[in-house]
Amino acid sequence: MEKMPKWADVILIPLISLMLAAILSALVILAIGENPVEAVQLMVTGALGSTYGWGYTLYYATNFMFTGLAVAVAFHARMFNIGGEGQAMLGGLGVAMVCLYVDWPHWSIALLAACAASMLFGALWAAIPAYLQAKRGSHIVITTIMFNFIAAAFLNYMLVNVMRPQGSQDPATARFPDNVNLPSFQTMFSTAENVVFRGAPANITFFIALLACVVVWALIWRTRLGYEIRAYGHSETGAVYAGISPVRITIIAMLISGGLAGLMAINNVMGEAERLVLNSTEGAGFIGIAVALMGRSHPFGVFLAALLFGFLYQGGAELALWASIPRELIVVIQALVILFTGALDNMVRMPLEKLFLGMRKRAE
Numbered sequence: 001m002e003k004m005p006k007w008a009d010v011i012l013i014p015l016i017s018l019m020l021a022a023i024l025s026a027l028v029i030l031a032i033g034e035n036p037v038e039a040v041q042l043m044v045t046g047a048l049g050s051t052y053g054w055g056y057t058l059y060y061a062t063n064f065m066f067t068g069l070a071v072a073v074a075f076h077a078r079m080f081n082i083g084g085e086g087q088a089m090l091g092g093l094g095v096a097m098v099c100l101y102v103d104w105p106h107w108s109i110a111l112l113a114a115c116a117a118s119m120l121f122g123a124l125w126a127a128i129p130a131y132l133q134a135k136r137g138s139h140i141v142i143t144t145i146m147f148n149f150i151a152a153a154f155l156n157y158m159l160v161n162v163m164r165p166q167g168s169q170d171p172a173t174a175r176f177p178d179n180v181n182l183p184s185f186q187t188m189f190s191t192a193e194n195v196v197f198r199g200a201p202a203n204i205t206f207f208i209a210l211l212a213c214v215v216v217w218a219l220i221w222r223t224r225l226g227y228e229i230r231a232y233g234h235s236e237t238g239a240v241y242a243g244i245s246p247v248r249i250t251i252i253a254m255l256i257s258g259g260l261a262g263l264m265a266i267n268n269v270m271g272e273a274e275r276l277v278l279n280s281t282e283g284a285g286f287i288g289i290a291v292a293l294m295g296r297s298h299p300f301g302v303f304l305a306a307l308l309f310g311f312l313y314q315g316g317a318e319l320a321l322w323a324s325i326p327r328e329l330i331v332v333i334q335a336l337v338i339l340f341t342g343a344l345d346n347m348v349r350m351p352l353e354k355l356f357l358g359m360r361k362r363a364e
Contacts, residue, residue, distance in 0.1 A: 003353040003356060003357055004352055004353050004356040004357075005356065008352060008356065009296065009349075010296055010298070010301060012352065013345070013348050013349055013352060014294050014296075014301075014305075014341055016348050016352075017294075017340040017341045017344070017345070017348050018308075018337065018340070018341065020340050020348070021333075021336040021337045021339070021340040021341070024336055024340075025332075025333045025336055028329065028332060028333075028336075029325065029329070032325070032329070034323065034324065034325055038323070039319055039323060039325060042315070042318060042319050042322055042323055043311070043312075043315030043316065043318065043319050044315065045318070046314060046315050046317070046318020046319065046321075046322070047310075047311045047314040047315035047318065048311065048315075051185075051196040051197045051198070051200070052197065052198060052199060052200050053200075053314060053318070054197070054200070054202070055185055055186075055197040055199075055200020055201065055202040056200050056201065056202070056310075056313075056314040056317075057307070057310040057311050057313075057314045057315075058185070058202040058206050058310060059200065059201040059202045059203075059206075059267065059272065059310070060284075060309065060310035060313040060314060061206075061209075061306040061307045061309070061310030061311075062202070062205050062206045062209045062264075062267045062306075062310075063264050063267055063268060063281075063282075063284040063287075064284060064287055064288060064291045064305070064306035064309050064310060065209040065210075065212065065213060065291075065302060065303060065306040066088075066209055066212065066260055066261060066263050066264035066267070066284075066288070067084045067088065067260075067261055067264055067284050067285050067287065067288025067289075067291065068287075068288045068291030068292045068295060068302040068305060068306055069212055069213065069216050069260045069288075069292075069299060069302055070084050070087070070257045070258070070259075070260035070261035070288060071084060071257070071288045071289050071291070071292035071297075072216070072292040072295065072297040072298070072299070072302055073216060073219075073220070073229070073253055073256050073257045073260065074140075074253055074254060074257040075233070075292060075297040076220055076226075076229050076230050076233045076253070076297060077229045077232055077233050077249055077250065077253035077254075078232065078233040078234075078236070079133070079140045079250065079253060079254065079257075080140060080141050080144075081126065081140065081144055081254065081257045081258075081261075082141060082144050082145050082148075082285075082286070082289060083125070083126060083129060083143075083144025083145065083147050083148055083258070083261075083285070084257075084261035084264075084284075084285030084286070084288050084289075085148045085151070085281050085283070085284070085285025085286060086125055086144075086147045086148035086149075086150065086151030086152065086285070087122040087123075087125045087126050087151070087257075087258045087261035087262050087285070088122065088261050088262060088264045088265055088281045088284065088285050089148075089151045089152060089155050089265075089280075089281055090121040090122055090124070090125040090151055090154075090155070090262060091117075091118035091119070091121050091122040091261065091262025091263060091264060091265035092118070092155075092265035092268070092269040092276050092280055092281075093121055093155060093158060093276065094114075094117035094118045094120060094121030094122075094262065094265070095114045095117060095118050095265045095266060095269045095270050095276070096163065096173050096176075096269065096275070096276035097117065098110065098113045098114045098117045099114060099176040099177070099180045099270060100163075100173060100174065100176065103177075104177075104179060104180050105179070106179065107179060107180050107181060107182055107183070110179070110180040111180075111182065111204075111266070111270070114180075114265075114266055114270050115208070115263060115266060118262040118263050118264075118265045118266055119259035119260075119262050119263050120259070120262070121262050122258040122259050122260070122261050122262015122263065122265075123255045123256075123258040123259040123262065124258070125147060125151060125258055125262070126144075126254045126255060126257055126258025126259075126261070127251070127254065127255060127258070128143070128147065129143035129144045129147055129254065130250055130251045130253075130254030130255065130258075131251065133250055133254075134246065134247040134250040134251050135247065140254075148285070155278065156171065156278060159171040159172060159173065159276065159277075159278060163276070170277075171277070171278050172275055172276060172277040172278065173275045173276045173277075174275065175274055175275045176270065176274050176275060180270070181270075181274055182203045182204050182205065182266075182270055182271045183203060183204050184197065184200070184201070184202065184203045184204075184271075185197035185200060185202040185203060185206075186198055186199070186200065188204065201271065201272040203267065203271035203272070204271070205266045205267035205270075205271045206267075208263070208266060209267070209306075210303070212260065212263065213299040213300070213302065213303050214299070216260070216299045217298075217299040217300070219256075220299075225252065228244045228249055229249055229252075229253050231244060232244055232246060232249045232250075261285060261288070264281070264284060264285075265280075268280050268281065268282075268284075287309055287338075289342070290305070290309065290337070290338040290341060290342050291305040291306050291309055292305075293341060293342040293345070294308070294341040294342070305341075308337075309334075309337075312333070312334050312337065313334075316330035316331075316333065316334065317330070
């Protein structure tokens with residue numbers, strides 16, 4: 001018997017955690033002599049008050065959807081993939097190779113190839129930690145975080161020594177040809193009379209992220225493989241008794257997870273920068289952990305959590321620009337949200353479980 005209703009686990013706990021994080025953030029803002037109400041107004045206006053703000057919010061949310069889904073799939077197999085950052089970096093390398101070294105007749109064909117390449121490179125980078133976990137017993141947390149640093153060093157070498165245009169001092173590739181540039185929201189939704197999303201980096205990749213949410217939901221809850229992944233995550237002993245191979249599930253789940261993380265590069269490399277640069281992931285691989293935790297590893301929850309963190313990123317940037325609040329405090333606010341929705345989840349969960357159990361006993 002469940003200790004609390006499903007709606008309470010999915011909606012009530014994250015909502016209370018957010019309220020606690022907001023209250024503590026307001027106290028911190030008050031402590032430095034600023035008005036928390038004005039700060040919230042600035043964040044809302046900056047992130048949601050214009051199509052420009054929405055464009056940035058949705059751009060960040062797109063990144064977080066991919067990395068959140070990547071972490072969620074691994075969670076279902078009882079693995080903690082914190083290598084999304086490195087897998088996204090290598091996914092960017094795959095995108096750059098496809099866009100720079102192949103002459104594509106149209107962006108739509110290039111997009112399909114770039115999706116395949118980014119997923120392949122991300123999956124391959126996740127395959128090694130997966131093999132070490134499945135065959136050698138190496139802890140997936142240790143190996144994936146180590147591979148983040150290896151990926152960063154490898155990408156640095158490739159950009160400085162191999163892919164950097166001759167004569168350029170910038171550790172980045174050349175710009176991609178115009179015919180592979182993805183349609184931005186400005187191009188897609190503007191009219192001759194009304195230009196919207198002007199200058200915002202949101203692009204067609206947002207809809208690919210939505211499709212990825214649907215595909216992951218179908219995979220996890222509507223396929224035999226998804227059932228095996230969830231069964232293994234709930235009980236390895238029970239899964240083995242049912243004939244499910246731990247080695248197979250570990251490797252497959254990590255390959256899917258790495259592929260989803262690599263797919264993020266479509267948004268930030270092909271869609272926004274239109275070239276591969278250092279640090280293009282901007283920490284999105286780690287934010288994906290918080291997004292998956294807050295979204296309870298469900299694709300719809302990941303979607304909502306990604307929108308929230310997109311709002312925090314864009315609203316925080318506007319707040320640091322227009323208010324006398326140091327940029328470091330914005331990181332503190334984001335960290336408080338992650339802390340309460342992730343690490344301190346049981347602080348909210350356990351009292352609520354007792355409350356609902358008490359209500360159920362009284363009803364009986």
